[in-house]
Amino acid sequence: MRQPLDSAIFLAAFTGVLYCLSTAHYHGFLTTAKLDADMMERSFHQVIYSGLIVSFGPILIFLITVSCVLFSYSHALLPGYIDWVRGSIKAKRKVVSFRRRWIGKRISALVEIRAKKTFNHFLVLSLAGVCFIVSLVYVEKKGQSQALTALGNHVEGETRSSSNISVVISSNIKVLSYLGCGAKNCAGIEKGSNRVYYFPQSTGFSFVHDVEGVTKP
Known part of the structure; x- marks a missing residue:
């Protein structure tokens, strides 16, 4: 026991x-x-x-x-x-x-x-x-x-291209530097204005994948 x-x-x-x-x-x-x-x-x-x-x-x-x-x-x-x-x-x-x-x-x-x-x-x-x-x-x-x-x-x-994300916020596309995600929300900082935006994960975001150096196995 x-x-x-x-x-x-x-x-x-x-x-x-x-x-x-x-x-x-x-x-x-x-x-x-x-x-x-x-x-x-x-x-x-x-x-x-x-x-x-x-x-x-x-x-x-x-x-x-x-x-x-x-x-x-x-x-x-x-x-x-x-x-x-x-x-x-x-x-x-x-x-x-x-x-x-x-x-x-x-x-x-x-x-x-x-x-x-x-x-x-x-x-x-x-x-x-x-x-x-x-x-x-x-x-x-x-x-x-x-x-x-x-x-x-x-x-x-x-910032790497994979860390730059595009998010639709208030019907506008924002290009942000990715900071992180919690359980429900994510955060990113806008280039130029340095404004931080919070957005729900359900909104989704896109980024450009950095494929340099990737070879086919």
Whole structure:
């Protein structure tokens, strides 16, 4: 009965992390692009998928780094340390002296062991919380950078043809630089006037596909 509960808790926590990361990234993008959060509201599936995409790179780098560190520790540092201790009585004395200096000979009581364990758990959770907050700040800045890049390309006229969309708004065709879509509405910024338009997805839009470099398989 315990294993399904643990799996459910892990899945809920992982989903919550993805949701927070995606929301932080999207918030950074919307605030920098000055888009309305209510108009650009996303569905739950969009939020979770976006969070997975945003966190994939950092998580992969973290896993690779931790794997390299653990491999180096278990296959190089730890065996070398054990061989060093086993091969010399002087080394053993140094290790014992070091342990006595920092740990001491005193045997801790049960209540002390519990208090230390509580502190260790609190320290781990605090460090995890700090890392989580730092990651939220990091992904929010990535969203801000993405918005600045999109607006900069629009101002300098370097927007790709596939990012220029044509939308019928109030019976007029507007050529906009695509900014993004939520669950129901999309947003684009007009060239020249820099006016931002919101339009429902049901209206639809068209764009010129950039087929350069596309070859027939």
